[in-house]
Amino acid sequence: MTGQVDQDELAALMHDIGVRARRAARVLAPTPDARKSEALRAAAEALLASEGVILAANAADVAEAEARGTKGSFLDRLRLDPERLKSIAEAVADIAALPDPVGRVLATWQQPNGLRFERVATPLGVIGVIFESRPNVTADAGALCLKSGNASILRAGSESFRTSEAIAHAMQDGLRAAGLPADAIQLVPTRDRAAVGHMLTGLEGAIDVIVPRGGKSLVGRVQAEARVPVFAHLEGICHVFIDRDADLAMARTIVLNSKLRRTGVCGSAETLLVDEAVASSHLAPLVTMLLDAGCAVRGDLATQRVDPRVSAATEEDWRTEYLDAIIAVRVVKDVDAAIEHIATYGSHHTESIVTANAATAQRFLDQVDSAIVLHNASTQFADGGEFGFGAEIGIATGRMHARGPVGVEQLTTFKYRVHGDGQIRP
Amino acid sequence: MTGQVDQDELAALMHDIGVRARRAARVLAPTPDARKSEALRAAAEALLASEGVILAANAADVAEAEARGTKGSFLDRLRLDPERLKSIAEAVADIAALPDPVGRVLATWQQPNGLRFERVATPLGVIGVIFESRPNVTADAGALCLKSGNASILRAGSESFRTSEAIAHAMQDGLRAAGLPADAIQLVPTRDRAAVGHMLTGLEGAIDVIVPRGGKSLVGRVQAEARVPVFAHLEGICHVFIDRDADLAMARTIVLNSKLRRTGVCGSAETLLVDEAVASSHLAPLVTMLLDAGCAVRGDLATQRVDPRVSAATEEDWRTEYLDAIIAVRVVKDVDAAIEHIATYGSHHTESIVTANAATAQRFLDQVDSAIVLHNASTQFADGGEFGFGAEIGIATGRMHARGPVGVEQLTTFKYRVHGDGQIRP
Numbered sequence: 001m002t003g004q005v006d007q008d009e010l011a012a013l014m015h016d017i018g019v020r021a022r023r024a025a026r027v028l029a030p031t032p033d034a035r036k037s038e039a040l041r042a043a044a045e046a047l048l049a050s051e052g053v054i055l056a057a058n059a060a061d062v063a064e065a066e067a068r069g070t071k072g073s074f075l076d077r078l079r080l081d082p083e084r085l086k087s088i089a090e091a092v093a094d095i096a097a098l099p100d101p102v103g104r105v106l107a108t109w110q111q112p113n114g115l116r117f118e119r120v121a122t123p124l125g126v127i128g129v130i131f132e133s134r135p136n137v138t139a140d141a142g143a144l145c146l147k148s149g150n151a152s153i154l155r156a157g158s159e160s161f162r163t164s165e166a167i168a169h170a171m172q173d174g175l176r177a178a179g180l181p182a183d184a185i186q187l188v189p190t191r192d193r194a195a196v197g198h199m200l201t202g203l204e205g206a207i208d209v210i211v212p213r214g215g216k217s218l219v220g221r222v223q224a225e226a227r228v229p230v231f232a233h234l235e236g237i238c239h240v241f242i243d244r245d246a247d248l249a250m251a252r253t254i255v256l257n258s259k260l261r262r263t264g265v266c267g268s269a270e271t272l273l274v275d276e277a278v279a280s281s282h283l284a285p286l287v288t289m290l291l292d293a294g295c296a297v298r299g300d301l302a303t304q305r306v307d308p309r310v311s312a313a314t315e316e317d318w319r320t321e322y323l324d325a326i327i328a329v330r331v332v333k334d335v336d337a338a339i340e341h342i343a344t345y346g347s348h349h350t351e352s353i354v355t356a357n358a359a360t361a362q363r364f365l366d367q368v369d370s371a372i373v374l375h376n377a378s379t380q381f382a383d384g385g386e387f388g389f390g391a392e393i394g395i396a397t398g399r400m401h402a403r404g405p406v407g408v409e410q411l412t413t414f415k416y417r418v419h420g421d422g423q424i425r426p
Numbered sequence: 427m428t429g430q431v432d433q434d435e436l437a438a439l440m441h442d443i444g445v446r447a448r449r450a451a452r453v454l455a456p457t458p459d460a461r462k463s464e465a466l467r468a469a470a471e472a473l474l475a476s477e478g479v480i481l482a483a484n485a486a487d488v489a490e491a492e493a494r495g496t497k498g499s500f501l502d503r504l505r506l507d508p509e510r511l512k513s514i515a516e517a518v519a520d521i522a523a524l525p526d527p528v529g530r531v532l533a534t535w536q537q538p539n540g541l542r543f544e545r546v547a548t549p550l551g552v553i554g555v556i557f558e559s560r561p562n563v564t565a566d567a568g569a570l571c572l573k574s575g576n577a578s579i580l581r582a583g584s585e586s587f588r589t590s591e592a593i594a595h596a597m598q599d600g601l602r603a604a605g606l607p608a609d610a611i612q613l614v615p616t617r618d619r620a621a622v623g624h625m626l627t628g629l630e631g632a633i634d635v636i637v638p639r640g641g642k643s644l645v646g647r648v649q650a651e652a653r654v655p656v657f658a659h660l661e662g663i664c665h666v667f668i669d670r671d672a673d674l675a676m677a678r679t680i681v682l683n684s685k686l687r688r689t690g691v692c693g694s695a696e697t698l699l700v701d702e703a704v705a706s707s708h709l710a711p712l713v714t715m716l717l718d719a720g721c722a723v724r725g726d727l728a729t730q731r732v733d734p735r736v737s738a739a740t741e742e743d744w745r746t747e748y749l750d751a752i753i754a755v756r757v758v759k760d761v762d763a764a765i766e767h768i769a770t771y772g773s774h775h776t777e778s779i780v781t782a783n784a785a786t787a788q789r790f791l792d793q794v795d796s797a798i799v800l801h802n803a804s805t806q807f808a809d810g811g812e813f814g815f816g817a818e819i820g821i822a823t824g825r826m827h828a829r830g831p832v833g834v835e836q837l838t839t840f841k842y843r844v845h846g847d848g849q850i851r852p
Contacts, residue, residue: 026769030793111814115803122795124825208825229655229826250848257850343452365843367456369548377541377846386851387842388537399550399634399839400655401827413825416813417791420803422676424683425812 007194014198017153017186018206021126024183025151029123033100035178040096040143043174047089047139050170055080057162058135065159077133078160088136088167091391095143098390101408102149116419121412123149125208128199129393130155130222132214135163141211142171142185144393148411153207155188155199157214165189196221202228211393211406216321231406233371233397235321236266236349238379241338241364243355244277248285250376251354255286257378258352260293264323266395267350267372267382271318271328273338279331290327299329318345335360339367346370348397350382371397371404433620440624443579443612444632447552450609451577455549459526461604466522466569469600473515473565476596481506483588484561491585503559504586514562514593517817518600521569524816527834528575542845547838549575551634554625555819556581556648558640561589567637568597568611570819574837579633581614581622583640591615622647628654637819637832642747657832659797659823661747662692662775664805667764667790669781670703674711676802677780681712683804684778686719690749692821693776693798693808697744697754699764705757716753725755744771761786765793772796774823776808797823797830 028036047054058080065075080088104121111117127145129152131137138154145152156164168187175182188195199207200222209229212222219232240258242251258269272290274283284306290297291309298313299306310329317328318341332338335353342351352374353364361375372382382405384392389407396402402410454462473480484506491501506514530547537543553571555578557563564580571578582590594613601608614621625633626648635655638648645658666684668677684695698716700709710732713723717735724739725732736755743754744767758764761779768777778800779790787801798808808831810818815833822828828836 026795029795109814111812115807115812117813247848253848253850261851361845369452369455370841372842372844374844375846376848377844378850380851381541381844381849383851386537386541387543388535403839404842413829415796416798416830418798418800418803418807420801422679422802423807424679424804425687425806425809 010190010192010194011198013190014188014195014203017188018126018203020183021151021153021186022206024181025123025125027181028146028149028151028184031149031180033102035180036146036149037096039174039178039180040092040146041174042177043139043143043171044089044093044096046170046173046177047085047092047167050166051082051085054085054163054166054170055082057166061135061160061162070159074133078135078163080135080163084136088139091136092139092143095147095391095408098147098408101147101412106414113423114421115423118417118419119414120417121409122415124411124413126151126153126206127411128153128155128207128210130196130199130210130212130214130218132157132218133159134213135160135167137213138164138167138187139171140391141213141393142168144391144408144411146175146184148408150411151184151186153186153188153199155196158191158193161191197225200226200228213394229400230398231394231396231402231410233266233347233349233395235347236268236382236395237271237319237321237345237347238267238269238349238382239271239273239338239342239346239351240269240379241273241332241335241351241353242275242278242282242286243335243353243357243360244275245357245360246275246278246282246354247356248282251282251286252289254352254354254376254378256289256293258380259290259295259327260325261378261380263325265380267380268323269327269352269379270321271330271345273330273332273341275335275338276331276333283331287329294325296326297329298326300331302331303329321347335364339364342368342370349395350374350379352377352379371395436616436618436620437624439616440614440621440629443614444552444629446609447577447579447612448632450607451549451551453607454572454575454577454610457575457606459528461606462572462575463522465600465604465606466518466572467600468603469565469569469597470515470519470522472596472599472603473511473518473593476592477508477511480511480589480592480596481508483592487586487588496585500559504561504589506561506589510562514565517562518565518569521573521817521834524573524834527573527838532840539849540847541849544843544845545840546843547835548841550837550839552577552579552632553837554579554581554633554636556622556625556636556638556640556644558583558644559585560639561586561593563639564590564593564613565597566817567639567819568594570817570834571837572601572610574834576837577610577612579612579614579625581625584617584619587617623651626652626654639820655826656824657820657822657828657836659692659773659775659821661773662694662808662821663697663745663747663771663773664693664695664775664808665697665699665764665768665772665777666695666805667699667758667761667777667779668701668704668708668712669761669779669783669786670701671783671786672701672704672708672780673782674708677708677712678715680778680780680802680804682715682719684806685716685721685753686751687804687806689751691806693806694749695753695778695805696747697756697771699756699758699767701761701764702757702759709757713755720751722752723755724752726757728757729755747773761790765790768794768796775821776800776805778803778805797821
């Protein structure tokens with residue numbers, strides 16, 4: 001069933017997917033880690049064994065996209081080859097090898113009446129993942145959810161539908177090989193866009209959280225319409241602040257890396273703030289360095305004076321996630337003005353201060369209200385792998401439950417186990 | 427402004443409350459604990475100093491309720507006297523004395539590149555509290571939110587409006603005395619019910635989480651309509667399971683306390699499950715004990731055979747939160763059948779197993795998907811105070827962020843502070 005379906009049929013189909021996911025989640029919750037890891041290792045093998053099927057499905061997706069006139073970077077994200085498929089399988093095997101996030105005792109204490117309390121990590125339940133062109137999300141997200149004891153409902157982009165279907169079959173082969181329900185990783189078996197709307201309602205309580213993986217328009221729609229919690233970031237308007245006590249050499253290295261290592265990732269810097277007290281010594285070298293490296297600079301008046309290649313920044317620039325070789329530059333009075341600028345224009349994602357002054361750094365780290373705040377390090381470290389989480393399903397800028405990189409630990413919740421020997425409440 | 431207001435005016439009023447709360451939250455977030463505690467101690471004193479004003483406001487609320495023919499238990503919850511006011515003030519002072527939940531380093535680790543990571547507790551932001559007749563919530567909830575660095579927007583029930591207003595004034599006196607913004611604790615200054623609808627939309631991003639405090643209809647409406655996260659429990663259909671290895675004496679004590687210590691609290695037991703293997707020895711004594719203590723028993727066939735006073739349980743009884751001296755009793759095949767019954771009919775709140783068998787207990791504690799699972803202890807321990815949290819704003823049965831008793835720690839979120847010495851990402 002890959003075409004359009006009747007809307008009543010679709011509602012029934014989505015309801016059924018929800019019921020089966022919830023049932024699978026109940027089986028997964030108490031499943032020991034060895035079994036989940038076995039399923040993931042088997043899935044990694046199935047992905048390699050299915051190379052022919054997966055690459056053929058991918059070739060059909062790519063051909064269709066090309067026929068529609070789809071352009072370069074989108075096609076590149078969609079296209080698989082044996083090497084990329086190998087990386088996908090390796091990523092699944094790597095997730096198998098992560099420590100079990102379920103059952104961790106997060107806290108333990110005893111009350112004077114002898115009751116012993118444990119707060120222990122449990123799976124969240126059922127996770128809905130809505131993604132666009134990257135077919136590897138089927139494997140990555142399914143594997144992260146499974147490792148954390150959750151069932152997943154995956155909604156692939158229309159363009160990567162055949163590839164995602166072939167990958168999902170391999171993942172389900174892994175589940176079956178370990179004696180786990182194939183419904184633990186389900187791909188929505190239709191391209192009908194109305195399926196997304198059903199997922200956003202939570203499928204009558206069957207979905208506990210939605211993770212959108214894709215561009216700003218997808219995330220914006222999900223955040224606006226979802227009736228269940230969402231782990232996501234709409235955008236990463238990340239700042240680097242060069243304080244008056246910053247070493248210029250370190251500032252150069254960190255600014256260059258934060259902006260230009262990769263410009264298309266959410267942790268890339270979009271705005272550079274420079275302390276007025278060192279503008280005379282630091283501003284020109286930093287701006288010239290960026291311009292010479294091929295980065296367009298949009299600056300305030302002080303920045304425009306540095307180099308004729310700097311264009312004027314408008315109010316809109318402070319609010320813009322370029323995801324490109326463009327940076328907005330502004331001179332600010334001091335660290336407090338930098339904090340204020342970030343509070344006004346930032347997106348609560350990732351910000352970095354460069355300074356040799358520990359007190360100033362502490363002030364910045366304490367007062368900036370972002371998921372990730374760094375001292376003397378590149379904003380491009382905003383990544384679950386760099387945090388040591390092994391892998392991430394995304395980065396969240398919301399304030400509830402998960403914030404920053406969402407790895408397997410963040411895909412768990414907790415419950416309280418209380419051990420008594422007959423205690424009653426007076 | 428205590429009467430009905432024009433709807434445009436109300437929208438503007440609520441918007442303004444949101445803006446002011448968000449501004450206050452930004453001031454509170456980095457405020458040291460000493461200052462927050464000073465404000466709470468000053469608020470406790472102001473509550474006592476305002477006894478005359480508060481009790482007069484309360485007398486007016488009570489008189490209005492009586493004139494409308496309001497009945498016993500509702501009036502009792504509404505009515506204050508000098509002793510009750512003293513307890514309210516003491517509770518606020520107790521919250522001041524709790525350890526600071528903000529700034530706790532929840533985890534810390536280092537990566538091979540030398541980056542040092544800290545996950546540190548931060549306030550959630552702005553918390554909306556919607557409550558009914560108990561005016562003490564104004565003080566309790568406001569104090570818990572303040573201690574955890576959050577601004578609060580409190581919506582009092584129409585019946586307790588004057589009392590809540592007088593209490594809120596005292597709380598704001600405390601804030602001012604410590605040099606903190608009075609907007610950190612705001613009471614919605616109108617009885618217009620449409621104000622609740624505005625809060626449930628989140629006031630354009632100004633509210634981070636809603637906590638409803640009241641009966642099932644209030645909580646149900648909030649859960650159905652809120653566009654922001656909700657910390658709540660709709661109902662507590664709590665179970666006690668008497669396993670085949672349960673000591674009868676302990677079973678008697680725990681069942682009696684779980685059901686009858688207080689029948690109106692969410693942690694009171696509503697269903698008793700008895701293992702078939704000990705039904706012949708344990709069922710009759712337990713049922714007779716409950717009946718003799720004045721508890722109505724609705725049972726399955728086996729239970730009905732025990733005593734003519736037992737009435738027949740219907741399917742509906744397994745799903746009912748009586749909040750009264752009534753209990754549903756069922757004989758089940760074994761611990762797995764008990765777990766299955768709870769999965770089918772429970773509300774993910776609190777369940778207890780009575781058994782001397784450690785392996786059976788572990789199976790129950792692991793597999794029952796409730797916020798609180800107890801072994802050999804009364805379900806009535808489902809309470810933040812009994813957990814050692816000092817105080818709670820409520821109990822949550824959702825799976826996100828907070829689960830079980832919601833104390834000051836659960837009113838925080840976290841961020842990552844990353845310390846480097848010039849690291850860039852390769």
